[in-house]
Amino acid sequence: MGERPVVVTLAEIARIAGVGRAAVSNWRRRHRTFPSPVSGTDTSPQFSLVQVEEWLREHDKLGSSTSSLERLWPAFEALGDRDRMGRVVAEFGARLRDASHRELDPSEEHLVDQALELSVHEGGQETFQYLLDRWLGTHIRQITTTPTPLASFMAEVAAHARPGKISTLLDPACGAGGLLLAGAERWKGAYRLLGHERDPVLAMLARTRLSLLAEAPEIDLRTIDTLRSESPVAAADVILCNPPTNERDWGHAELATDRRWLFGLPPRTESELAWVQHIVSTLSDDGVAVVLLPPAVASRRAGRRIRAAMLRAGSLRAAIALPPGAAPPFGVGLHLWILKPPTQRRTAPSLLMVDTADCRATLSAAGAQAVDWDAVRDRVFGAMAGKTRESSIEVPVLDLLGEETDLTPARHAPTNVSVSVINQRRSWRQFDSSLQEAQDLGKVLRDLKVVREVADAxxxxxxxxxxxxxxxxxxxxxxxxxxxxxxxxxxxxxxxxxxxxxxxxxxxxxxxxxxxxxxxxxxxxxxxxxxxxxxxxxxxxxxxxxxxxxxxxxxxxxxxxxxxxxxxxxxxxxxxxxxxxxxxxxxxxxxxxxxxxxxxxxxxxxLPIGEQRRYGDIHRRLVRFEHAIANVGGVGATLSRTLTELLAAGRLR
The missing domain is CATH 3.90.220.20 (DNA methylase specificity domains)
Structure with missing residues (x-):
């Protein structure tokens, strides 16, 4: 088979040239010499990279900022196969550390050589990270990753729950190694960094990524199916995990008598609770785990018995509801569970619940919710330290052991501080101030006369x-x-x-x-x-x-x-x-x-400039009037919500 030609889309041409896609479209219309498409469709044409680069160079339109890396990536895409692309990226990273371990075909060898040559100028770690990010972005629908802000937050939560040094950090479903990397940045020192991943290419990429970016004396990543295999780890001090969700073929039948089911055999539809029990069984005596889960795991009826058993054993210590946008799927507010090994006492005294669902900014330009991570940290760590009660509560375990055993924080945590007396008074002050400003400006604007006959301008x-x-x-x-x-x-x-x-x-x-x-x-x-x-x-x-x-x-x-x-x-x-x-x-x-x-x-x-300025002054006041009215509406809506919540809670006389 011949080597696949390297093609680029209009968006990739724009990145190479350092311009917007509209500029590239203009070039196609204005320049007859612009290369013709070699494949694709009318709505999504593809062009020869060699021809495009030659044309850009001839017309002095070749970008300079990140053009070298942008020109390299289409050659990786030309490999065509997800796994093949990933293996070449991993091999490039391995050779940066003189740890080559695979034989490649000539086209793959050429790509690795190109990347190594480019890394001399761009930086080895930077080039690898760029290629890894592009690979993950290209296959985003097939691969689940934990965004860096959330990974860092999970490591912080684990550090708060288990202060001090650790000897073993584990992710039993490590993917491309994002959580392990966040943990390596949180705990620096002599400890083992362990990861398990059933996808061989992801495991290879994670191994290379951690060897390049993590400061740990021992890194051990294994390609195994975690649930179907005997855990090679005797005990871990900290486990960070974003496990697969909604799986049906996770080994329900063949693992029916597995000793890891400390709280009962998980139903076939509750693969997440199989992961949770595996994680608990792998913790050391004083270990802690922070696990990212879909919100339905907290309330599905099929998992009620296992949730109740975990509460009785004291293994589930906290449930934290995150704002939408923290991780895929971005429209759903996911949950974090803090887990510890079963205690000797029969029932743990209480479960900490924290609801941070309102800690978010407005919609981002890309359409996903933007999370206010500073507000999330303040609320969660304040609740863990017992210093704040905002949208958090310690619920006695006995109160949760009912027909549902619903562990959704929003159904238990009290109304947040926005309904406090102080905030209520502050809102009324803002409302009065905005209303007074609107009235003052309204009086001025009301005195303006409407002229029936307009002078010819x-x-x-x-x-x-x-x-x-x-x-x-x-x-x-x-x-x-x-x-x-x-x-x-x-x-x-x-x-x-x-x-x-x-x-x-x-x-x-x-x-x-x-x-x-x-x-x-x-x-x-x-x-x-x-x-x-x-x-x-x-x-x-x-x-x-x-x-x-x-x-x-x-x-x-x-x-x-x-x-x-x-x-x-x-x-x-x-x-x-x-x-x-x-x-x-x-x-x-x-x-x-x-x-x-x-x-x-x-x-x-x-109009004469003097008259323009008089009209301009009226417009300036009109803009201030609009802002004041908008402030009255915004503060009024907040007050209405606050009073409604106080009324529903029986806190109004």
């Missing part, structure tokens, strides 16, 4: 103002790969505004460092606002215009920046005219699916 299009030099228009751009950040933004971080943020009614979720902003602005790789700039969003569904008082802001695609000459054009007057709905209607494209507003067709009345 010739309207001019934005395009004409641009041509005359009265304003400069610049469209937002896709941010080149490698620059954008997500999470808590530092003081000097510059927010990136996207249409997705506006669609969800949320603050910007992404940001760029100040140093990167300076570099990208010099290279004209971003559109950055400054004082007095007007922002215009062009999709019809999200159309709006405003003065960016929070500048600087980096603007994403479909958002435009208008920079007026303030000697001739008042920015607040300009924003007031542009945002009018009748103006947007006449400037719209009226497309059937993705209607947009052409900002150059928006009209602005031609």
């Amino acid at each position: 010739h309207a001019v299009a934005v395009a004409d103002l641009e041509q005359a030099g009265t304003l400069a228009l610049a469209p937002g751009q896709a941010i080149p790969d490698g620059y954008i950040r997500r999470g808590e933004r530092p003081d000097d971080g510059v927010p990136v505004l996207t249409v997705a943020d506006l669609r969800e009614g949320q603050p910007p979720q992404f940001w760029i460092t100040a140093e990167d902003v300076e570099q990208l602005e010099r290279d004209k790789g971003i559109t950055l606002t400054s004082s007095n700039d007007v922002v215009v969003v062009v999709p019809s569904a999200e159309f709006s215009a405003w003065v960016d008082v929070a500048a600087p802001t980096v603007l994403g695609p479909h958002i435009h920046r208008l920079r007026p000459d303030t000697e001739h054009l008042d920015p607040w007057f300009l924003a007031a005219c542009l945002r009018a709905h009748f103006n947007a209607r006449q400037a719209g494209t009226h497309a059937t699916t993705t209607s947009r507003v052409d900002p150059r067709r928006l009209l602005v009345p031609r």
Whole structure:
């Protein structure tokens, strides 16, 4: 068989060139010499990597930031087979440590040599991590991974539950080794790092990953089917695990008399409880395990008997409900169980339940819930230390041993601190303040007179103002790969505004460092606002215009920046005219699916600068009035929920 040609999609070409996909589409339309597709479909064409690179080089469009790694990955994809790709990535990592253990065919050898040569400049660990991340991302529907923030949190929970040094850390379903790596970062010192995984390729990748990135004197990863095999570990001090879920063929019939079923034979439909019992049976006498489970495991009737037996034996010490978005599936709030070996006493005194489901930010630009991990840590570790009662409770085990033995924290934990007296008073103060501001601004705006006959003011299009030099228009751009950040933004971080943020009614979720902003602005790789700039969003569904008082802001695609000459054009007057709905209607494209507003067709009345500023001052007050009304609505909704919860709890007189 001949070697499979290396092909790339439009998205991959955009990454190689360091531009947005729209730019690549424009190149295809404008340049007759752009390579023709060699495979794929009309909607998803594929191009020869060699031809694309040659064209980009000839037209001086070859990106420089991460282009070397981006050009390497399509050659891995050309291998075609998931396992083959994974084995080559693992072999590359092994050879970084001079630990080669496989014979490869010529095409695979060539790829490993390319990666090794590239790693000299990019860094060995960085190159391996990049290839591993791309491999996992390509096969995301086939492989379950534990996101890094959650893996780190699970290791922290285990460290709080079992302080001090450890000698053995185990993950009996380690996958690509994410939880073991998080544990290695949490506990540094002389201990054994052990992992079991039934998928040979995942085990190989985990072994290489840990040997490169973990600081542990002994790393032992074995390819075994954990439930169907005798555990090679006598006892583990800490176990971190995200086990497979919803399995039917886990060995129910052949393992009916297994000695690991300390709390009873798990039903065929309760594979998760088989994993839980395996984990408990593998713990040392003072060991602790933190296990990630679907929420249904806490309440399914088929598992009630086993849950009750675990409570009586004192093996289940805490149940923590996580916010949606912590791990796949991102729309579900998963649970963490803290497990310990059975105690000598007949019944443990209580079970700690913590509900952190409300510790989340607004929807991310990608559509998944963003978890507020700082709030999760504060609540969980405060509850574990007995310092806070917010959405947490110690439930006596005897109270749980009923018909259901439901261990869902939300059904037991008390209403959170948002219904406390202090927060209630704070909410009323915010409500009064916002209402007073809205009333004051309303009085001013109410005194404005509506004129029946309007003086003739010739309207001019934005395009004409641009041509005359009265304003400069610049469209937002896709941010080149490698620059954008997500999470808590530092003081000097510059927010990136996207249409997705506006669609969800949320603050910007992404940001760029100040140093990167300076570099990208010099290279004209971003559109950055400054004082007095007007922002215009062009999709019809999200159309709006405003003065960016929070500048600087980096603007994403479909958002435009208008920079007026303030000697001739008042920015607040300009924003007031542009945002009018009748103006947007006449400037719209009226497309059937993705209607947009052409900002150059928006009209602005031609008025003297003095009159513009008077109108601009009215618009500034109107914007403040809108914000005050929105604050009244937001605080009012919070107060309504608070009072409803207090009323339902019988805490109102």
